[in-house]
Amino acid sequence: MKIRYNYVEKEKVKYCEASSTVKEAYDQLKKTGYRSIPVLDESGKKFAGLIYKVTLLEYYHEQDGKDEDSITSLIKDQDAFISEEESFIKAFLTIKRLPFLAVINDEQEFAGIMTHANIMNVLEDSFGMKTGGYLMTVATKEHKGAIKELVSTVKDVNIEGMLTLDNGDYLRRIVLNLSHELTEKKLNKIISKLEEKDFRVTFIDDVHKEKAAAGKGK
Structure with missing residues (x-):
């Protein structure tokens, strides 16, 4: 089973761009209520990594970070992505340590995310829960x-x-x-x-x- 049929499409995903300031990224995270969101490059097409709420808070309180600072150095998990043509089992094994996986299409562009909820839906289906x-x-x-x-x-x-x-x-x-x-x-x-x-x-x-x-x- 390929994951192309089991992820949240980009249009429904909240994200920020690598050019965002610390305040802009933090405000976006607060607005979504999530602990992490994907970061895209300035074109809004390429996946650049994940930004975590806890990382921003630590930057503010432990490194005396400023609102206008760039988030570039705070972006993590740049490898947290998977191709939409990959198998479900690879996604299942890769997502364990992450809040979600970015999904990349054939043009190497950000297409959406696969969440733990997506994984559970597939497992529920296999168990006949539907x-x-x-x-x-x-x-x-x-x-x-x-x-x-x-x-x-x-x-x-x-x-x-x-x-x-x-x-x-x-x-x-x-x-x-x-x-x-x-x-x-x-x-x-x-x-x-x-x-x-x-x-x-x-x-x-x-x-x-x-x-x-x-x-x-x-």
Whole structure:
């Protein structure tokens, strides 16, 4: 999956330019309420890095910074960007230490940002949080052909997604996203078939119920 379909486009992003003063950048950050925003070059097209609210505050209070000073020396994380043609997994691994990633198009111009919320939306989709269904966690001893055997055992059911955990460990957990159309009787039959094959069903989440419960808690 490429990230071009999963980021906030430039038109919806608040940013400042590298020519901004400390006060201009700080005012922009206060206006947005964010702890960091992207910085673009004077053309407004090229990504120059990130400016952090805490960096500006430290500059004011610890370095006796002035409102009219340039933010050039305060810009950080100039490498916090990714191409919109890159894979989702690269973005997932890169964004960990950052508030967001700048997204660069084919012309090497700033196209928008990928946020942690974007990442969560993709993960929610893979877990069936949008369509509902059952998330069945299955434990198995790690062995060649384990996933093939698992899928073959539940071949009569529509598997809408699958996630493997504990890869490389002796015991592996596999999470199956099964159709919301399953009846309780059919679900129990699947559990029995899996246990006959030495798979152990450790947990089942009803996505519809979890979403309803989460909604009540807001």
